[in-house]
Amino acid sequence: MRNIITTTFVTLDGVMQAPGGPKEDTAGGFKHGGWTYHYWDKAMGDIMAGFMGLPFELLLGRKTYDIFAAYWPTAKTDSEVAVPFNATKKYVVSHKDMKLDWQNSELVTGDVVGRIRELKKMSGPDLLVHGSGNLIQTLLENGLIDRMHIWTFPVTVGAGKRLFAEGSRPASWKLVESKTSSTGVIIGTYEPAGELKTGTIGE
Numbered sequence: 001m002r003n004i005i006t007t008t009f010v011t012l013d014g015v016m017q018a019p020g021g022p023k024e025d026t027a028g029g030f031k032h033g034g035w036t037y038h039y040w041d042k043a044m045g046d047i048m049a050g051f052m053g054l055p056f057e058l059l060l061g062r063k064t065y066d067i068f069a070a071y072w073p074t075a076k077t078d079s080e081v082a083v084p085f086n087a088t089k090k091y092v093v094s095h096k097d098m099k100l101d102w103q104n105s106e107l108v109t110g111d112v113v114g115r116i117r118e119l120k121k122m123s124g125p126d127l128l129v130h131g132s133g134n135l136i137q138t139l140l141e142n143g144l145i146d147r148m149h150i151w152t153f154p155v156t157v158g159a160g161k162r163l164f165a166e167g168s169r170p171a172s173w174k175l176v177e178s179k180t181s182s183t184g185v186i187i188g189t190y191e192p193a194g195e196l197k198t199g200t201i202g203e
Helices: 042-052 062-074 079-087 112-121 133-141
Strands: 004-011 056-061 090-093 105-108 126-130 147-153 173-180 186-192
Touching (some): 004 133, 042 079, 056 062, 056 133, 062 090, 090 112, 105 112, 112 133, 126 133
Parallel strands (some): 004 147, 056 090
Antiparallel strands (some): 147 186, 173 186
16 A cells, blocks of 8 residues: 655645745735745755655645646756656546646546545555645545645745644644754654544643
8 A cells, every 4th residue: 555645835824825926826815825935945955856756646636736737847947846747647636527638647536535545555656745735634534644744934924725724633643754944944744643632731
């Protein structure tokens, strides 16, 4: 069985909306797109290059797929990402039919959770999820995430789409690795650690 591994950029107040640019996702009147721009350093680039150097396939939500498909096939820079992204298999989760123009793309629709469980059981490389907020909510709700890379940037934006949205299932997570960039970005890697355990401090 292969793993589902998510990589998410979030603000200190938990927002994951439009990290890459002002026009990336303006839903809800979001005006702060591109909040990651001033924080990238060599260490962060090296970490991302390490992810790209491993065998993987992509599991993406519809909106993230549209953003990626509009950029990566003709990207003139970032070849360490563009080359593997363009070459690998891409599974696109959508509750409605859609045309997929990016090479090696396959639609996952209908019984989405059942199909994702089938994909996990298939032989092949791990499935990487980038962005894809709605998809991540589905994966969290059904216990389908094996590892989460959460990149926390030292900014707050107020309102916006959050990684752990209202209604997220209570659970425990184990921090298995952490790194900090020169710009203050904390890259934490978490794995599921069972049910949430509560108690009373002092007893």
